[in-house]
Amino acid sequence: MIVAMTGVSGNMGREALIQTLELQFVNKLKVLLTPRKKNNKLARKLKSKYGRRVEVIRGWLSDAETCRALVADTDIVVNMAAVIPPHSDKNPKASYMCNQLGAMRLADAVASMHHQAKLIHTSTVAVYGNRTMQHPWGRVGDPLLPAVYDNYALHKMLAERYVIESNVKNWAVLRQTAMLYDGIIFANISDGLLFHTTLNGPLEWVTARDSGFLIKRIIECEHSGVLQNFWNKVYDISGGRENRRTGYDTFADGFSIMGGSPNTYFRPDWCQTRNFHGLWYADGGELNRMFGYQRESVSGFWQEMGKKYRIFKAAKYIPSSVISLLVFRRLLGDANSPRKWLKKGDAGRILAAYGSREAAVSVPSDWSGYSLAVPADYGSDEESPELKFKDKLLCHGYDESKSVDEWSLADMNEAATFRGGKCLSKEYVSPRSKLLWQCSEGHTFSAAPYTVLGAGHWCPFCAPEPWKFDKLAKKSPFYAQVWYDSHDKSENISYWFDKSGKACFEFISEEEQ
Numbered sequence: 001m002i003v004a005m006t007g008v009s010g011n012m013g014r015e016a017l018i019q020t021l022e023l024q025f026v027n028k029l030k031v032l033l034t035p036r037k038k039n040n041k042l043a044r045k046l047k048s049k050y051g052r053r054v055e056v057i058r059g060w061l062s063d064a065e066t067c068r069a070l071v072a073d074t075d076i077v078v079n080m081a082a083v084i085p086p087h088s089d090k091n092p093k094a095s096y097m098c099n100q101l102g103a104m105r106l107a108d109a110v111a112s113m114h115h116q117a118k119l120i121h122t123s124t125v126a127v128y129g130n131r132t133m134q135h136p137w138g139r140v141g142d143p144l145l146p147a148v149y150d151n152y153a154l155h156k157m158l159a160e161r162y163v164i165e166s167n168v169k170n171w172a173v174l175r176q177t178a179m180l181y182d183g184i185i186f187a188n189i190s191d192g193l194l195f196h197t198t199l200n201g202p203l204e205w206v207t208a209r210d211s212g213f214l215i216k217r218i219i220e221c222e223h224s225g226v227l228q229n230f231w232n233k234v235y236d237i238s239g240g241r242e243n244r245r246t247g248y249d250t251f252a253d254g255f256s257i258m259g260g261s262p263n264t265y266f267r268p269d270w271c272q273t274r275n276f277h278g279l280w281y282a283d284g285g286e287l288n289r290m291f292g293y294q295r296e297s298v299s300g301f302w303q304e305m306g307k308k309y310r311i312f313k314a315a316k317y318i319p320s321s322v323i324s325l326l327v328f329r330r331l332l333g334d335a336n337s338p339r340k341w342l343k344k345g346d347a348g349r350i351l352a353a354y355g356s357r358e359a360a361v362s363v364p365s366d367w368s369g370y371s372l373a374v375p376a377d378y379g380s381d382e383e384s385p386e387l388k389f390k391d392k393l394l395c396h397g398y399d400e401s402k403s404v405d406e407w408s409l410a411d412m413n414e415a416a417t418f419r420g421g422k423c424l425s426k427e428y429v430s431p432r433s434k435l436l437w438q439c440s441e442g443h444t445f446s447a448a449p450y451t452v453l454g455a456g457h458w459c460p461f462c463a464p465e466p467w468k469f470d471k472l473a474k475k476s477p478f479y480a481q482v483w484y485d486s487h488d489k490s491e492n493i494s495y496w497f498d499k500s501g502k503a504c505f506e507f508i509s510e511e512e513q
């Protein structure tokens with residue numbers, strides 16, 4: 001078997017590479033590394049460790065020729081390349097080139113192969129957008145409401161749609177959840193992004209090692225021919241019951257190895273209150289039942305980190321006020337920090353992150369005045385959330401007791417109405433045969449039934465900038481059921497970036513609604 005991988009310089013990709021090469025039937029692993037100088041060392045290391053078994057291809061994912069060279073003669077292609085926040089915030093073009101255009105070019109390259117490889121495409125939990133404890137449980141098919149100003153989520157959402165709608169005969173989209181990896185603390189104490197985390201929002205963690213193991217298991221099962229009904233579906237990667245947390249708990253887990261806590265290091269009003277992403281998975285069991293990849297727990301991960309890195313042990317001897325000052329307070333002045341937006345009057349960012357300036361300044365500055373959600377009160381430790389919380393899941397707007405093979409035109413009409421639009425086609429063929437749809441704004445577009453009903457995508461003209469979910473939710477019960485968990489019905493704002501990258505917004509007039 002010949003496998004191709006992108007993103008092997010990243011945390012998930014590194015693990016996927018190491019573990020896939022444990023499979024003796026993988027004769028060759030082709031990896032794409034960008035021509036950046038920092039990848040020279042990795043290229044040499046891979047050559048010396050694995051010899052001819054690893055073939056390194058240098059080039060950009062957005063280059064069609066490079067993609068064709070990468071996928072040539074392969075059986076499975078795994079796309080794990082990503083430009084993630086805060087880099088995607090600072091360099092939107094790099095985010096577009098890798099996360100969207102690169103993924104599209106790779107899918108095109110696979111689709112043009114004489115003997116097509118199977119394509120595993122990694123997407124992200126960020127496509128679902130903000131969640132609160134009103135609807136902590138999510139699953140594939142839920143509406144895609146990526147956070148305002150989040151280039152990464154937007155480009156990833158458009159990329160996965162392209163893969164789903166492509167001519168690739170066998171694909172799988174894996175929406176990756178929040179991921180734990182060795183350098184996670186160091187990576188997150190250099191940017192105001194840390195404070196984008198909502199303290200009471202749901203988060204479910206998986207380790208990079210388990211994510212890499214999942215890729216290995218998929219390849220293993222594909223090789224032994226035991227995979228049934230796996231391809232041509234979207235899945236959520238998840239961590240399982242032991243790994244469900246809130247944003248606050250996540251900080252508490254990480255800081256505990258330094259002997260501290262969020263309470264000793266920072267204040268609750270440093271974090272935004274919405275416009276983040278993260279959920280607990282009602283459908284997380286699906287991939288785990290197939291591949292048994294959920295092996296590591298959040299608590300086990302942090303214990304290991306505490307033992308592995310002496311610096312965290314040393315930090316226990318430093319007064320928490322000093323760590324607070326040197327590590328966290330310093331980030332408040334970062335351009336990506338919500339407190340910085342407030343200071344310089346960045347109105348668009350404040351509206352997106354809090355709802356209003358008043359809401360932002362009224363967040364308690366003291367932990368004693370801040371009410372923290374207790375995950376167990378919301379069933380975080382439930383083994384079978386898909387059954388237990390069936391009535392708390394978001395509605396997808398059609399009879400979900402039917403299997404995909406039982407779908408009919410009536411289901412398409414029902415789902416379109418729930419999204420504020422129409423299905424214009426008069427004949428239904430199959431889940432992958434495209435139909436014509438119309439959104440609430442009058443755009444006409446084509447999409448496969450699975451893309452809409454199965455994967456939660458809708459109008460591609462409404463999806464990109466400007467972000468105007470305030471307007472769309474007024475006509476779409478599908479969006480409204482979750483949008484108003486963290487937005488007020490009176491809000492009516494359109495958000496976009498101008499050419500210089502400035503976060504802009506405007507109030508949508510009544511006539512325009």
Ligand SMILES: [Zn+2]
Pocket residue numbers: 439440441442443459460461462463
């Ligand atoms: Zn539209």
